Amino acid sequence: MTELRTDRLALRRWRDSDLAPWAAMNADPEVRRHLGDLLTREQSDASVARFRDEFEERGYGWWAVDVRATGEFIGFAGLDRVEDGLPFGGVEIGWRLARPAWGKGYATEAASAVLAFGFDTLGLPEILAVTTATNLRSQAVMRRIGMTRDPDGDFDDPTAPEGPLRPQVLHRIARGTTA
Secondary structure, eight states: OOOEOOSSSSEEEEOOGHHHHHHHHHOOOOTTTTTSOOOOOOHHHHHHHHHHHHHHSSOOSEEEEEETTOOEEEEEEEEEEOOSSSSSSSEEEEEEEOOGGGSSHHHHHHHHHHHHHHIIIISSSSSEEEEETTTTTHHHHHHTTEEEEEEOHHHHHHHHSSSSSSEHHHHEETTTOOO
8 A cells, every 4th residue: 555755744554553543533523523423433443444445445545644753643634436426426535634633734735645646646637525515624725735616516415414514515626737
């Protein structure tokens, strides 16, 4: 499995030692604010098992993210296939960080490394990003890495309950586009 490095971050294979801090993130209402229900420890652990399997199967997926200077696990970043049932297809980029890691530029740094991997290594022609219409912080990261909002691609998530998690916005970036 390819590991990615930036000036401050390491995007790497998941370790068993990541399970507890990952579960804590998934039990944090602020981290899950734009994602839906909190996850139990079992659900959180099962997500890591899926991440590992998908990476082995496809050669890309969700990397665990560490701060290189300290080795501290701070979340994840990576690429995934767009879920079936959405009004578009392709590969999407995403990230999720623990609250103490917010506001330090880590999401932008990790996402930039993931974009480069998607374009340079996988040869993807385009990468998408989706978030709730209310998730302004993630939308700002999308803009910082050079993505452009595609209002024609905005949609209501059929799996989300009525309310602020249903309206979703779509951003795109094509290979050869720079931030």
